[in-house]
Amino acid sequence: MNPSLQEPRFKKIGVALVIAWGHVIVGQRQPGQSFAGLAEFPGGKVESGEDFAAAACRECLEETGLAVTAERLLDAWQSTRVGDDGIEEIFRIEFWLCQPVSPSADLRESSLLTSSLAGAFHWVPIAELAQLKFPSANTKIIELLIKNVIDNEEPHLESSSIDD
Numbered sequence: 001m002n003p004s005l006q007e008p009r010f011k012k013i014g015v016a017l018v019i020a021w022g023h024v025i026v027g028q029r030q031p032g033q034s035f036a037g038l039a040e041f042p043g044g045k046v047e048s049g050e051d052f053a054a055a056a057c058r059e060c061l062e063e064t065g066l067a068v069t070a071e072r073l074l075d076a077w078q079s080t081r082v083g084d085d086g087i088e089e090i091f092r093i094e095f096w097l098c099q100p101v102s103p104s105a106d107l108r109e110s111s112l113l114t115s116s117l118a119g120a121f122h123w124v125p126i127a128e129l130a131q132l133k134f135p136s137a138n139t140k141i142i143e144l145l146i147k148n149v150i151d152n153e154e155p156h157l158e159s160s161s162i163d164d
């Protein structure tokens with residue numbers, strides 16, 4: 001079959017922006033992963049039966065040990081390319097604002113980020129995000145986060161369209 005007539009392949013990634021008291025959870029991509037060494041937010045591939053928000057929450061729990069709920073979509077980034085087999089590949093990342101299930105006052109005291117994978121994840125002041133190197137897909141969400149920080153309040157961000 002002519003590859004151009006085949007359905008595109010999707011790679012969907014749900015990412016969790018977990019924000020409390022002016023900090024956000026940030027990790028570092030590990031050796032062997034794509035973009036190794038770069039900063040990242042908790043997240044990963046959307047599995048069968050999930051949507052992006054559910055994937056963001058599940059990955060956050062797996063990677064950091066912190067249970068969160070997804071509040072709203074903050075930003076999305078999408079790119080399309082043609083694979084070696086000629087089939088179109090669509091790669092989409094959604095960045096979801098997530099709230100810890102525990103009240104944020106308790107978070108400061110609790111043993112945070114208890115997952116075995118959590119060594120790489122930390123609470124980072126939003127004001128320090130500009131000093132870290134993230135994948136280029138994160139450029140807009142980082143700008144939005146930094147712009148919206150006022151007196152350590154949680155940012156109130158608008159959803160944005162991938163067509164922006």
Ligand SMILES: Nc1nc2c([nH]c(=O)n2[C@@H]2O[C@H](COP(=O)(O)OP(=O)(O)OP(=O)(O)O)[C@@H](O)[C@H]2O)c(=O)[nH]1
Binds near residue numbers: 013041044138
């Ligand atoms: N978790 C996470 N992934 C991100 C962010 N920004 C960004 O471009 N990504 C990309 O989204 C994909 C996440 O996939 P993943 O973490 O489940 O997959 P992986 O590293 O095992 O896959 P890969 O190495 O095959 O790409 C990676 O390609 C990663 O580079 C981010 O802030 N958090």
